[in-house]
Amino acid sequence: MRVLLVGAGGVGAAAAGIAARRDFFDAFVVADHDAARAEKAASGTGDPRFVAARVDASAPEAVAALCREHGITHVLNAVDPRFVMSIFSGAYAAGADYLDMAMSLSSPHPERPYRDCGVKLGDEQFAVADDWAANGRLALVGIGVEPGLSDVFARYAADHLFSRVDEIGVRDGANLVVDGYDFAPTFSIWTTIEECLNPPVVWEADRGWYTTEPFSEPEVFDFPAGIGPVECVNVEHEEVLLIPRWVKARRVTFKYGLGNEFIEVLKTLHKLGLDSTGPVKVGGVSVAPRDVVAACLPDPATLGERMRGKTCAGTLVTGLDRSNQYKSIYLYHVVDNEWSMREYGSQAVVWQTAVNPIVALELLASGTWSGVGVLGPEAFDAVPFLDKLVEYGSPWGIREQ
């Protein structure tokens, strides 16, 4: 296996560090628009299989050329979701398989944005799934932690814990604090705004996919490992689009434990138009307000040393168990920032995202996982993935509610 990693930001650099401890690949090219950042992530592994390259992720032909130059078999996309389609197309053009951690972007329904779906997350990728399958190529989409591990949990629960699944609700929460900042998101603010301000999507068996107002159906979810109760709200997320394609359930939701303060910040950004990705003229220049917001905040990848606490990703499944008893079970994965900083030098949120595509690459390299077309994580057997996660030193947990 010869891997091209596109993106040497927080998640990309963490992925390189995790992969460097494994022997399932022969070459690992770390590419970024910032050559110095790529070089730092590659050389930081101290592993001669890693080399750095510069790439324009917005140009499919540049991605394809880099694949051909290095004989790439698998492209791992670790940049923000604006670049999904260019990297996805570039990998296909070069005959490589493809993995990402976020899918092609949605756009709201032009007339009824808070009721009906417009273009859904991943629609552009699924539109060409037949081409990928016909060419024997695999795009494994949404294989970070959420989407990714959360989808694996859904598949595991359906296969091994339940006889009938009523609701699959992904629940994500943390008690991370960043010392020395009034406000410092622990994950890309660009992506967080995209997720939280787009109309949240819900799936129901008798209705299909539909949308709601942002921040709908608030609930307080009690997270494990000492994190405790956090206010969670519906947000747009890939799991809701992926899980119903492969796992039988009556309802699928995603709720993000944003907490009240973060919700208020996002509402204010939206109210002022500062979430916009369209350029505004300011003096003699044009900028996208959302990029200015991101530029004002510290880079989450650099905050690990100042962070304290844990982050939890998990999937709450309710339905009838194998004995036809009504059950509600939360399958989850917790990363303590102190542990991830000590073991890998990566902060908890980016490490938790980055470990999953490396596990998946290892399962694909061994042939334990295989397939063609555009497939989500729940299209594969969950057990070897969850076992591998334990082998990587990061076990998962299960809690009956």
Add this chain to the structure above:
Amino acid sequence: MRVLLVGAGGVGAAAAGIAARRDFFDAFVVADHDAARAEKAASGTGDPRFVAARVDASAPEAVAALCREHGITHVLNAVDPRFVMSIFSGAYAAGADYLDMAMSLSSPHPERPYRDCGVKLGDEQFAVADDWAANGRLALVGIGVEPGLSDVFARYAADHLFSRVDEIGVRDGANLVVDGYDFAPTFSIWTTIEECLNPPVVWEADRGWYTTEPFSEPEVFDFPAGIGPVECVNVEHEEVLLIPRWVKARRVTFKYGLGNEFIEVLKTLHKLGLDSTGPVKVGGVSVAPRDVVAACLPDPATLGERMRGKTCAGTLVTGLDRSNQYKSIYLYHVVDNEWSMREYGSQAVVWQTAVNPIVALELLASGTWSGVGVLGPEAFDAVPFLDKLVEYGSPWGIREQ
């Protein structure tokens, strides 16, 4: 009298429209960095005394050259307070008198920003007051509505209503709504952020000027004319720096009726660093986040047609009246947006600001008001000013609390 108006934004254009109905001047040059905007404001009056010019308000020599070219006797500054010192200096260099509606900017105390004053509003102007006086020149500073009319009210109360003044508290509130926008400030957001996020300043006779945390001493003030109760908080404002220089009082404050929603928006902008005026790098360009915030919001001067409601500026004076009875009296001025749009085509907040310097210019032209040095509105007799306001069709009111 030959007037140079610098700034053809909302307040400048409204000032031109108000002045055009009066005969106290011979020439009125409307200058702006945007020549088309200046031309629109000048020709919009349909009055041949008005001509347009282009000027760089940040260059004192450009302001002085324009004064000399047109034989200007009085410069009226109607741009944002970043340009106070350049216009003030330019007028002085050309031998013209000067009026403004906001004073030179403050900077917080480097060590104790929320206890002690650093550089105060107007300090840079008062520092050269002796030069202005020695040259027989007048700078009438802070002669909008607040500061301006609010200072005139303070002087009137001290001269005619009270024998001992305990507290002079300016209180500003409105019930304006803008149809069709989630959030649309009715006054310059740049200036509002500056006023509200700088440490509020308070004056006490036995302590002098000192500062507090932003948004301190919240109170609900019941505004007249049907506006009703609005949450008010301390903000930095010129009245607190001006009134104690000429009017004897034990305490002077300024509270702005921001309302809860606006306060939360300002706190969020501050938390995210989006209030900053220092440039940040975004992609290949540099921008000040505060300028981006302003660019995302509609221009308040253009909102008049969509606005409904009234704005109130006033001064609450407490102390012993002429019969040594304890009294609390609110002197106020209300503008109904429907009236100002119909009568002048200007929205209420900018019209209410703009009328006052025109009244002052008229009093200076007739010699009713005269003086040299750097003087606030409360340095002059209040009665002819308040009478003139009635003559302009915009009466003021008085309410015993």
